[in-house]
Amino acid sequence: MNGVIIVDKPAGWTSHDVVSRMRRILHQKSIGHLGTLDPLATGVLPLVTGSLTRLAQFYIASEKTYEGVIRFGFATNTYDADGEPVAVPVATAAACPDLNLPELQSLAAQFLGHIEQIPPPFSAKKIHGVPAYKLARKQKEVILKPVPIEIKEFTIASVDSDRAHFRARVSSGTYMRSIAHEMGQRLGCGAHLASLRRTSVAEFDITQAHTLEQIEFQGKGIDVEQPVAVWGGHSCPPISPRPMPSTEPQRLPGIDTFFVHPRELLPQFPAVTADEATAARIRSGRSVNLPELSRARQVKVFAGQTELLAIATRVAGTLFHPKIVFPSE
Numbered sequence: 001m002n003g004v005i006i007v008d009k010p011a012g013w014t015s016h017d018v019v020s021r022m023r024r025i026l027h028q029k030s031i032g033h034l035g036t037l038d039p040l041a042t043g044v045l046p047l048v049t050g051s052l053t054r055l056a057q058f059y060i061a062s063e064k065t066y067e068g069v070i071r072f073g074f075a076t077n078t079y080d081a082d083g084e085p086v087a088v089p090v091a092t093a094a095a096c097p098d099l100n101l102p103e104l105q106s107l108a109a110q111f112l113g114h115i116e117q118i119p120p121p122f123s124a125k126k127i128h129g130v131p132a133y134k135l136a137r138k139q140k141e142v143i144l145k146p147v148p149i150e151i152k153e154f155t156i157a158s159v160d161s162d163r164a165h166f167r168a169r170v171s172s173g174t175y176m177r178s179i180a181h182e183m184g185q186r187l188g189c190g191a192h193l194a195s196l197r198r199t200s201v202a203e204f205d206i207t208q209a210h211t212l213e214q215i216e217f218q219g220k221g222i223d224v225e226q227p228v229a230v231w232g233g234h235s236c237p238p239i240s241p242r243p244m245p246s247t248e249p250q251r252l253p254g255i256d257t258f259f260v261h262p263r264e265l266l267p268q269f270p271a272v273t274a275d276e277a278t279a280a281r282i283r284s285g286r287s288v289n290l291p292e293l294s295r296a297r298q299v300k301v302f303a304g305q306t307e308l309l310a311i312a313t314r315v316a317g318t319l320f321h322p323k324i325v326f327p328s329e
Contacts (some may be wrong), residue, residue, distance in 0.1 A: 001028060002050035002308075002329055003259035008209035009037050009045040009198075019211065025216050026255070034059040035201050036124065037178070038267040040080050041060045043198035044209055051326040052308070059268055062202035063201050064151070072096045073162045075190035077136070078122040079177035083192065096162060096189035104156040104164050107183055111154050116146035120177050149174045163194060203267050210258050218255050227251055262308040269311070271300040279303045282310050287321040294318045 009018055015036045023031050032053045034046040043066075048055055073096045076083030087247045119125045121142035122133045132142050153169035168176060184191025210218075212242045227284050263271060270293055278288050282301055294317060301310045307328065312320040 001026060001256065001259075002052045002053070002326060003048075003256070003262070004052060004265060005047050005049065005215070006204050006209040007045045007047055007117075007215070008206070009042055010212065011042050011173075012039055014039050015045060019047065021047075021212055022047055022215070022265070028103050032056055034204075035062065035064065035172070037198060038080065038082075038196070040193070041196040041198060042083050043196075044201050044204055044206055045198075046201055046204045050329065053191055054326070055265065058311075061172045063169065063171060063200075064198060065167070065175070065200040065205075066176055067152075067165070067167050067197045067199055068176060070164045070166060070183060070194060071162055072099060072164070072184060072187065072191045073179060073189055073193040074192070075184055075191045078192075079120045079175075079181040080193040081195070082123050083122065086108045086190075096187065099162065099164065101156060102184075104159060107186060108154045108156050109187075110152045110168070111179055114148065114150050114196050116180050117175065118146050118178050119175055120181070125173065128269050141315075147173060154179070184304075203264065204260065206224050208260060215255060215258055218258060229255050262302070262306050265308065266300060266311075269298050269300045270296050271302060273302045273304070274309060279309060282312070282322045283325060285322060285325060286313060287319050288312070289318045290320050291318045293320070298323070 005023070007018055007021075009015065015033050017234055019031050019033055023029055026049065028049055030051075030053055031047055031049050034048060034056060037043065037045055046059075071081070074085050077086050119132070121136040122145070123144075125132045125143065125144055127135060136142050146219070151168065151174065152170040152171070153167065155167045156164050158165045168179075170176070176196055179193075180191050180193040197206075203288075265276060272290055272293055274282060274288075279301075281288050290299065291314070294314075296314060298311060298313050299320060300308060300324070301312050303309045308326055310326060311320040311324045313323045315321050
């Protein structure tokens with residue numbers, strides 16, 4: 001099965017855990033994801049399957065949006081709620097300055113734009129080939145260099161006691177954990193990321209996401225109620241399977257209905273539908289003329305309405321060469 005499916009990742013799972021579960025559900029080994037989520041985080045985790053795993057290269061720099069909660073009053077060694085508390089200049093929530101919305105909104109505005117960010121010590125960033133988190137777990141010194149990122153939007157929506165609810169739109173490679181940690185440092189009382197929910201990656205958003213339970217039950221012919229969306233990364237109510245009504249024969253569509261329609265992928269690339277002769281040339285890796293797309297740098301080529309055949313790159317004029325050809329299922 002070649003396609004893209006959006007999973008609503010549950011809290012406590014690694015992205016690799018989700019991929020492993022989906023391999024069992026789909027009975028398919030070739031599955032990858034488009035952007036890691038920390039175990040604490042929930043939300044949009046796009047998975048690519050079959051030959052479309054080769055699309056991952058086009059999503060490396062994808063923009064992402066988040067909603068979450070920052071808790072002030074103490075920092076942790078992982079910069080999130082999964083870590084151990086660490087000493088800060090003022091170590092208790094009671095000693096944290098009275099939090100008010102205007103002050104936190106002003107502080108958040110200081111992070112907007114192109115900035116340099118130091119990744120958390122508990123991260124997958126590598127130091128001489130070793131992931132930083134492996135060194136941090138052994139309590140070894142972790143020195144990471146700042147990396148350039150862009151914070152396009154960062155809004156504190158509300159404040160509740162020692163917690164601030166936020167929304168953010170950021171470039172790839174941004175750690176919201178580091179932002180929470182640095183906000184605590186600037187206030188002098190420490191802070192960490194209490195919860196995080198990713199609401200979009202590139203063109204994929206939370207409205208397209210399905211829980212693992214929904215996907216698994218769909219494959220078994222069981223309808224599962226859509227969970228109620230909860231802002232701020234809080235847990236959704238438990239999902240219970242219910243049999244389809246048997247008053248008249250019904251047949252649920254398969255899991256393939258959960259996959260993103262191929263025409264919706266990579267909307268920044270124009271699409272063209274190839275005739276049989278053009279499709280045959282592309283399948284054999286040969287260049288083709290696409291006069292109607294002479295100004296495009298890269299295009300999506302389809303065979304029919306749903307089969308993504310190739311991503312082609314313009315060589316010169318109207319001549320395009322297939323950069324990636326996706327084998328038929």
